[in-house]
Amino acid sequence: MAGRRERIAIRRIAVFSATGKLFQFASSSMNQIIDRYNSHSKILKKANEPSQLDLHEDSNCARLRDELAEASLWLQQMRGEELQSLNVQQLQALEKSLESGLGSVLKTKSQKIMDQISELERKRVQLIEENARLKEQASKMEMQVAADSPVVYEEGQSSESVTNTSYPRPPLDTEDSSDTSLWLGLPLYNSK
Template identity: 70%
Template sequence: MVGTGKRERIAIRRIDNLAARQVTFSKRRRGLFKKAEELSILCDAEVGLVVFSATGKLFHFASSSMKQVIDRYDSHSKTLQRSEPQSSQLQSHMDDGTCARLKEELAETSLKLRQMRGEELQRLSVEQLQELEKTLESGLGSVLKTKSQKILDEISGLERKASITPFPNCSS
């Protein structure tokens, strides 16, 4: 029967032909990355995917940032290794506690960021305002130092270029 529209299943085994293997890798990698992105969007999941080709080339996808995903994985793995829960119920409570702790940390960090932007300062005491001022001054000092160094580096680069490049209409 011709044109039944059914796809034939292929055996899942190593493809011997190098060119066919590379084409299959490329197509399946794109499909895998698309599925990872869809999972992230549809389910609001934090997804990290790392793939190394047979030649050692790295391909990766992260719904937020790969560093955040890996840090979260490391943190979660260490928590699991330390506790070795006796039951899934204990695991569930631990996850709830971890989630609550992370939400609290996020709220605190968000508040500190808003305060560094000059927002929500009314609740701070004089001592807290002085500490915030010191933090901002220190940060500003680092920014200014880095900016100055980059400007000096650019000037040095331009001076080197100017000394190498002969100017037209100038006699030596």
């Protein structure tokens, strides 16, 4: 069969006599077998020993672990926890750091409030302009309605009486009525 490796059986025997004399028998060279054993032992020994890379990674991990512990302690101290181990100078440095941070927070907060005030002022101006535009449109519509209906002015008549004559209000029903209407100064059309 192609691609299949056949195993060759190698027999090895090493015998030491009572006097310590070595007798050996091998179907191949005994020196080659011992050399292979020694090289294999060296490979296994190197595999079990930590390499320089492993030592470097371990030192990096230890350094990062220390940095994390230090940063965690600093964060707790910034929250006002774990302060017992600090001396007066360290507490003053922490206080200065907190004051500096608080100043930055207050400055940023003030800027955001001013931005919101500016935005609200801009919206107020837009609403005033929109209100003026709508008043102008309403005035134009009122003038157009007044121009479309003939109004007879009598001498001495006020503009309010002319408007009331031109657009009479519906009679007020003093009895219990469910029909409530709002008078806008426009002619009332009754569809009944």
